[in-house]
Amino acid sequence: MNSSALSLFLIPTVLAENTSENVLSPQIKDVITNLDCFFAEDIRTARRFISSLRLGKVIDQITFFELNKNTDPAETKQQLKNLNQNAGIISEAGCPGVADPGAVAVRLAHDLGINVVPLVGPSSILLALMASGMSGQSFAFNGYLPIDKTERKKAIQHLELQARNQTQIFMETPFRNNQLMDAILESCQPGTSLCVASNLTAPDEFVKTYSIRQWRNNKPDLHKIPTIFIIG
Incomplete structure (x- = not known):
């Protein structure tokens, strides 16, 4: 053939x-x-x-x-x-x-x-963006952030700056989700918006968009749960 x-x-x-x-x-x-x-x-x-x-x-x-x-x-x-x-x-x-x-x-x-x-099917990246309430007119998927704490902090702060004009999407290996969440809460300004989208399409799906200030008082346990993070 x-x-x-x-x-x-x-x-x-x-x-x-x-x-x-x-x-x-x-x-x-x-x-x-x-x-x-x-x-x-x-x-x-x-x-x-x-x-x-x-x-x-x-x-x-x-x-x-x-x-x-x-x-x-x-x-x-x-x-x-x-x-x-x-x-x-x-x-x-x-x-x-x-x-x-x-x-x-x-x-x-x-x-x-x-x-x-x-073929048409589920994409965690697009589903999270759809549910985030953040702009879908211009967005970037950044994949995985650095594991090194110093480099990761720099990457998060850079994405926070970029998010003023473009929605920033990223992820982490599920067993390191909690460390990434801690780094985001430590690195970002209180008024910055963060969407956390976990276990998408599952019965226990979790999608919330709060300010960093609000997340600091309501931090979820994301250990080993497939999650997409979005800053906007």
Whole structure:
């Protein structure tokens, strides 16, 4: 099959367990049903995700290619070159290519003339922005902030300055959320607005926007809870 006739589908996954019926469109299940080749950030998680949809697919008959931050782009390029069928990219959570290593395969697919087909699904970044009440006209996603305390403080203060004209979005590894929250409360001015969006789409979803002053009196426990932070 010609690479120009092939398609690479960008397949969103759930942000919280047992929510697929509420957050995934029927199109996603239809696409997965008709694919037998996937690029996945974590193959074990991808296999479990497909199994949970109960599509009648035999998991052991599906081809999986690992695609994470440690994957050599040359390896992914060769795998895409060798495709003789449509394939999908499955993120660990949310949308492929958005704060996600799947972007590497997408860029390579464009270079190789493979059609790229994004599918609708949950993005924690956009859901948090929607719920924050902050400006969505101009915003920036900054990924992870430095771990070093001094550098992290400088980064937070820089984002606070930038937030005067542009909403600033960032995140942290869940087990370091509380340390980041403490750093934000110590580094920012009392009147600065901060949105904390945790466990989005889950039954215990938590989304609040308060001033730093208010957060200092109502600090949540965010340990090991997937969270997006927004300064505006």
